[in-house]
Amino acid sequence: MRPLRFLLAFLCIGAAFAQQPPPPRPSAAGQTGGPIAGLTSVDLAAYRNGLESFRQVETVDSGLGPIFNDTSCIVCHNTGGPGGASGRTVTRFGLTTNELFDSLAARGGSLLQARAIDPAFREVVPREANTVTRRVSTPLFGAGLIEAIPDATLLALAAAAKPDGVRGRAALINDVSTGTQRVGRFGWKSQQATLLAFAADAYVNEMGITNRFFPEENAPNGKAALLARADQIMDPEDHVNPTTGKSDVDRAAAYMRLLAPPTRGTVTAEVLEGERVFHSINCTACHIPALTTGSSPIAALSQKRVVLYSDLLLHDMGSLGDGIVQGPAGDRDMRTAPLWGLSLRPSYLHDGRTSSLDTAIKAHDGEAVLSRNRYVNLSAPQKKELMAFLRSL
Numbered sequence: 001m002r003p004l005r006f007l008l009a010f011l012c013i014g015a016a017f018a019q020q021p022p023p024p025r026p027s028a029a030g031q032t033g034g035p036i037a038g039l040t041s042v043d044l045a046a047y048r049n050g051l052e053s054f055r056q057v058e059t060v061d062s063g064l065g066p067i068f069n070d071t072s073c074i075v076c077h078n079t080g081g082p083g084g085a086s087g088r089t090v091t092r093f094g095l096t097t098n099e100l101f102d103s104l105a106a107r108g109g110s111l112l113q114a115r116a117i118d119p120a121f122r123e124v125v126p127r128e129a130n131t132v133t134r135r136v137s138t139p140l141f142g143a144g145l146i147e148a149i150p151d152a153t154l155l156a157l158a159a160a161a162k163p164d165g166v167r168g169r170a171a172l173i174n175d176v177s178t179g180t181q182r183v184g185r186f187g188w189k190s191q192q193a194t195l196l197a198f199a200a201d202a203y204v205n206e207m208g209i210t211n212r213f214f215p216e217e218n219a220p221n222g223k224a225a226l227l228a229r230a231d232q233i234m235d236p237e238d239h240v241n242p243t244t245g246k247s248d249v250d251r252a253a254a255y256m257r258l259l260a261p262p263t264r265g266t267v268t269a270e271v272l273e274g275e276r277v278f279h280s281i282n283c284t285a286c287h288i289p290a291l292t293t294g295s296s297p298i299a300a301l302s303q304k305r306v307v308l309y310s311d312l313l314l315h316d317m318g319s320l321g322d323g324i325v326q327g328p329a330g331d332r333d334m335r336t337a338p339l340w341g342l343s344l345r346p347s348y349l350h351d352g353r354t355s356s357l358d359t360a361i362k363a364h365d366g367e368a369v370l371s372r373n374r375y376v377n378l379s380a381p382q383k384k385e386l387m388a389f390l391r392s393l
C-alpha cells in the first residue's frame with residue numbers, strides 16, 4: 001500500500017509542479033516586486049534567502065499535506081512579481097443558524113484544503129455547510145510597512161469619530177509569534193498581526209507544513225483516523241536551522257517584510273481630479289490615504305509614510321460581508337482592503353467576483369453605502385476621472 005500511495009501522491013502533486021509560474025525577472029530596489037529601497041547588505045541577504053523560501057516547492061518528503069491548497073507561496077502570490085495577488089481562490093465554509101455561525105471545525109472548517117497527497121484524503125465541503133465563499137489571495141507588496149504601523153495608530157483610528165455612520169473596529173487578536181494581544185492587519189478579516197504569524201498560518205493551512213507555531217496537522221474533514229494513516233513525516237516539519245535560528249517561515253516572513261510597496265502610476269491632471277472625487281464622496285472615511293510607521297530596527301521601515309489607502313480596520317460591509325466569522329471579525333465584517341497596487345490585481349473584492357471597478361464599487365454596502373450612493377450619482381466625466389485615479393494606484 002505504501003508504494004501505491006506514494007505513486008498516487010507523485011501523480012497528484014506532479015500537476016501542481018506544472019502550475020508553477022516561471023520565475024519573474026528580478027525588480028530593482030524600490031520597484032514593485034523588488035526589495036524596498038534603503039536596505040543594508042544584511043537585509044538584502046535576508047530578502048534573497050527569503051525569496052528562495054517563498055519560491056520553494058514543497059513535496060511529500062518536506063512535509064506537504066496530507067491536505068493542502070498548493071505547493072508554494074509564489075503560486076498564489078505572483079501578479080506583478082513574487083508577493084503579488086493572483087486569481088487563485090480558497091474556499092471558506094460554515095453553518096449559519098439563526099444568525100449564529102458554526103465554523104464546523106470538527107468537520108475541517110472553516111478553510112477547505114482542496115487537494116491531498118492521496119485522493120483518499122481529500123476534503124470536501126460538508127453537506128451541512130450553508131455558508132460557502134471564496135477568497136482571493138491578498139497582495140503582499142509593502143507588507144513590512146504595514147506591519148510597522150503601531151497598534152496605537154490603529155486603535156486611535158478606531159476610536160475617532162467618523163462621518164456617514166462609518167465606525168470601524170480594530171481586530172484584537174492573540175499573536176502566536178509574540179504571545180501577546182495585538183491589532184490584526186493582515187488577511188481579509190485582519191486575522192493576523194505579524195508577518196511571522198501570517199507565514200506560519202499559511203504554511204500549515206495552505207501547504208500542510210507544520211511549524212513551531214502551528215505544530216499539529218489538519219485532519220481531512222476532521223477525521224483523525226485518516227490523518228493517522230496519512231501523516232508520515234514527524235511534526236513540526238518546518239525545521240529551525242540550529243546555526244541561524246531560522247526556519248522557512250522565518251525566511252518567508254523576512255522576504256514579505258522587505259518587499260517594496262507597489263510603484264505608483266503616472267499622476268496626470270485627470271488622476272488628480274479623480275482623487276478629488278474620491279475625497280468628495282468620502283471614500284477616505286475607510287480608505288485613509290496614508291499612515292505612518294513607528295520606529296523599526298530596519299531603517300527602511302522606520303518612521304515612513306505608508307500611502308496604502310486603508311485604515312486596516314474591520315467594517316460592517318452588509319451584504320458584501322463573506323458570511324464567515326473569524327476571530328473578532330463577524331460575518332459582515334471585512335478589513336478595509338489597501339488600494340495601493342490596485343492596477344496590478346486581476347480581480348476585485350474578497351471573492352474576486354469582478355474585474356470591473358465600477359461593479360466592485362457598486363457592491364459596497366453597510367458602512368460604505370452612502371459613499372456608494374454618491375458614486376452612483378456622479379456624472380460620467382467624474383466617474384471617468386475617479387477610475388483614472390484608482391488605476392494609477
